[in-house]
């Protein structure tokens with residue numbers, strides 16, 4: 001499945017440039033940063049004379065991510081970016097890139113596992129069959145020069161894979177995902193260290209979770225669970241980095257679709273995370289200024305009435321599907 005043709009052109013492009021700038025998406029997760037730092041590490045050891053920068057690290061606020069990645073703010077000048085090859089990872093849309101500085105790059109490459117939207121890079125490898133961009137990067141680096149993958153590079157890749165697959169629970173996990181992880185473990189990937197960095201919880205996080213569950217609505221007859229997290233809650237529970245908390249509503253008996261509304265303090269707007277057990281929901285997220293994967297998508301609330309509207313749409317959707325299902329039986 002690895003795009004061998006892509007690798008060949010990718011290497012040519014990398015060799016052409018002295019400066020390489022790597023870009024990730026806003027509110028970066030372990031997959032976005034794991035891909036970025038794995039690439040940076042690998043390229044730095046392979047080409048010690050090149051200048052490789054991950055751009056936009058000063059914008060990162062999530063605590064557990066900050067502790068895991070070397071996020072020193074090494075002020076990269078616009079001039080340096082101007083002469084560089086830009087590599088964008090883990091987002092198919094320009095709007096989601098953490099900084100607009102990618103526009104300065106001389107050329108752009110894109111590596112991503114989200115559904116393709118529009119061509120915008122000079123060289124693209126987009127394959128939505130992959131469960132994580134980190135798996136794509138891992139395949140690329142293993143094929144390119146396996147012995148040049150260091151232990152810390154393998155840690156970054158492993159972190160992205162286990163988070164984007166929710167510890168291999170998602171059905172998007174491929175047979176090759178296990179093979180790639182096996183290679184990373186052989187390289188010496190420090191699994192315990194990575195698990196601790198990702199999964200250690202704070203007491204206030206647990207109390208916040210309890211609060212979210214209390215605020216949630218469950219319609220087991222229909223198969224819908226949803227929660228609107230009050231704006232003040234994050235502050236009240238001293239949650240330093242916010243997330244949608246949508247996973248709190250996962251794996252509940254008879255719930256087929258679940259979603260959370262949360263306030264994004266950076267963009268100062270209400271957003272939502274939508275998840276589904278098996279019914280595709282990304283078309284509904286698209287209707288509400290969002291998008292994403294078939295079973296995991298995000299959206300934005302631009303008008304107050306849209307809180308109600310999206311819930312209505314989901315209820316109707318579930319009613320139709322339930323009816324269809326019952327008739328079939």
Ligand SMILES: [Mn+2]
Nearest residue numbers: 031090133164
């Ligand atoms: Mn990803």
